[in-house]
Amino acid sequence: MQKTYLVEILSRLSSKQMRELGDFIKSPFFNKNESTEKLFEYLRNLHPEFRQEKIKKELVFSKLFFPAEYNDSFMRMIIFKLTELTEDFLAYSEMSKTLAAKELYVAQSLLDLGLDKSAKKTITHTEKKLNQIKLHDSRYYERKFELEKLKDIIYSRSYIATTVKDKPDKSLLAESDNLTYFYLIMVLQRYRYLLNKSFTVDTEFELDFLPYIMSFLEKEGKPYLQNKVLSLAYRQVKLLLDTSNEVLMYELKKELCNDATPIEKFDRRDGLTILANICIEKVYSGKKEFYKMMFEMNRYIVERNLYNRVQGGYFDKDVFTNIVIIALGQNEIKWVEEFIETNYTKLPPDIRENERNYCYCKICEKKGDYKAAKEYISKVAYTDVHMKVNARITRTTIEYELGNIEEVLNELENFRKYTQNDKLLSKSNRKICGNFIKFVNKLCKARYSFKVNLQALKEEITTCEMVNHRRWLLEKTDELIQRKSI
Template structure:
């Protein structure tokens, strides 16, 4: 039984859930078989790993039936029945995890049984709870839509009475429309983000209808709808900044009205757009993305569903603070959040951060010490460290080592064909530019230096961070 489905699903249970499942299995309402109760008791002793020779089916059979001859079909039936109970228990857990949806089932039962007075009481109680405790987002409108449907059908006279029918069906309609808008925007955004990752040309759901509804309607009381819409539009139309401006304003103005569940997705969507603009050379978006990161940290957004700060977020924050020369803030950030990185990657991520920090404040020896502590397994991180090492060696005036490291970088690209073509293209451009910088540092040809300076600033093929650094080095040579 070690590798059975029931063992695998029980491995995911918390101690509290396992105890609850034991009570569930022991309940005569759900289970009439004492053998299934005994089977669960045997299994539960091996929680949480469910490993050991004693879990072989033949040995478990002996514990259940004594010295009777082993019957595989009987054993399989018991395991199957325990699995059926486990599925019912999972359904029960899901129902109990959401009080509002649980009450929808109650309303449905009261409606079907013609208990109008009690129905109205429970309807009003649920409505009051929603207004007091629920953000006006998907869950709110999902429950509202279904409870208004139950109300409509709970009143038999409304079906034939136009006077009663109109306000009831309008409530159903309005809540359905808002629920549809939220879901359609979510689906369209997911389609859009996958478009850039794979060869995929999606057809969006009722996009013209959604656009007309939102741009001509008043959704100030439901900020999640215009937020999702404007984030979709700014990613779809990255050069039309007005969409981002709208989304940013709504986000900042409605922080208290956006749920902890939605905040990470909205914040990340806005951050992704900012980095998209940074990639086009628009320097002002470094400040915008920095402020988004700060809000995310201050609001605890990044820890709502994650125990640790994601590596990509940590690296993005460090990169952004370095470019903006927010060194005091950056040092404090690394110190405060370094222990909130997943322990599996903590050493390399923190050393990368410190190496960048010390590089920026021109303590190149300390920066190099931190680089030497890093043994990255991720190809993108390897690339980042190779580029940073070249810069540090240049600053320390180890030009021979710089030339050697540039050759190593080219070799790295030849052996990493799985990297994104754009990354490889930029990497080769950086290799060429670093070599040119070293050559001109030795040669000190003013005319060539000025031409080099102009060409890298016009092309933006090196990325803004590398372009700025090389420009600064050219200016130092020209002094």
């Protein structure tokens, strides 16, 4: 039972959830099997570690059912039953905390029983409850839509056209209006995700319907933008379609970093991620002022615990790396060290040490301790497309600082082959890395040749549209200019 799906689920539950699951299993409505309850109580005492030697099937059976002889089929059956109950509990818990879910099911059941008046009371009560909510996101409009559907059932059952007073009014539009809000929020958030993907991997999606949606919201659909959630999603998509709009960048940053802005946690995080990706592109193009914006956003992300992609998930690795690199760029070494030690255990276990080694390598590099940096980077594995790029660049800069030019040239050749062959690498990343490789090659050549025009090289680096480590490249060029002028 060591590696079963059941143990995997139970190990992720909190102590409070385990108590609630215990109550759920003890309820005769949900469970009438005493053996299943016994198994849960045994496992509950081992939560959350579930030490392997304590959960072997044979041992558990002997603890629970001694002196009976071990029966594997029976043991598998109660494990299966407990797994089913645990899944039922998760579904029940999710429904209990989902906005108006219970009330909608009750109203629908009352209508199915023909109790229209009681259903109407439930609907009215639920509407009042929803109207008190300030956050009008996609789920809010989905619930409003579902309520209007139920109201329409009651209306259609009781409607009799007798006089002009019985003429249908605009209230019948509420169902479609709520559906429109729901759709616009959901589809723009999805388009936002797809457009943002192109910053990290080589993707080109055919978003055929997007121009029509944007045109609609800019014209006759403009009143829909009074909704803050929809307005933010629309403006983020607009920015992704035209990243040159820096006024819009600062406008969005101000709203997303304001706790008073009524949006869900995940929506705030996704918006800040988009701004961070665009900021990185701006920095690569030579606009240093966007380092400050990134650092301020990253600090906000850490302080507000916006670092995981899904609720209850691990600290996002790419966000973690970005926070470290940007803060070091602002010379916040002490803050970075405290950040790493406080948060690295929140990373996924399988990449935790790898990420920590990479980040400490960057700290040592910032401090000028290149031997220690080399030791750290030697422990870093190329786990994903981002680390394949970041670690290769870091290895190159460390070897250059140590004066190991032959190693630098080897790293550059391997890096060049990687950028040519990895189909996942985005076009912009391929361009940024290619320029870095080109300029480091020229720096290596310039160390041993007076024929290289260093002023021209400096100008080329400065005016290059996009390049990784521009600041470092310019610093190394200035060092060579100073050395050769002596």
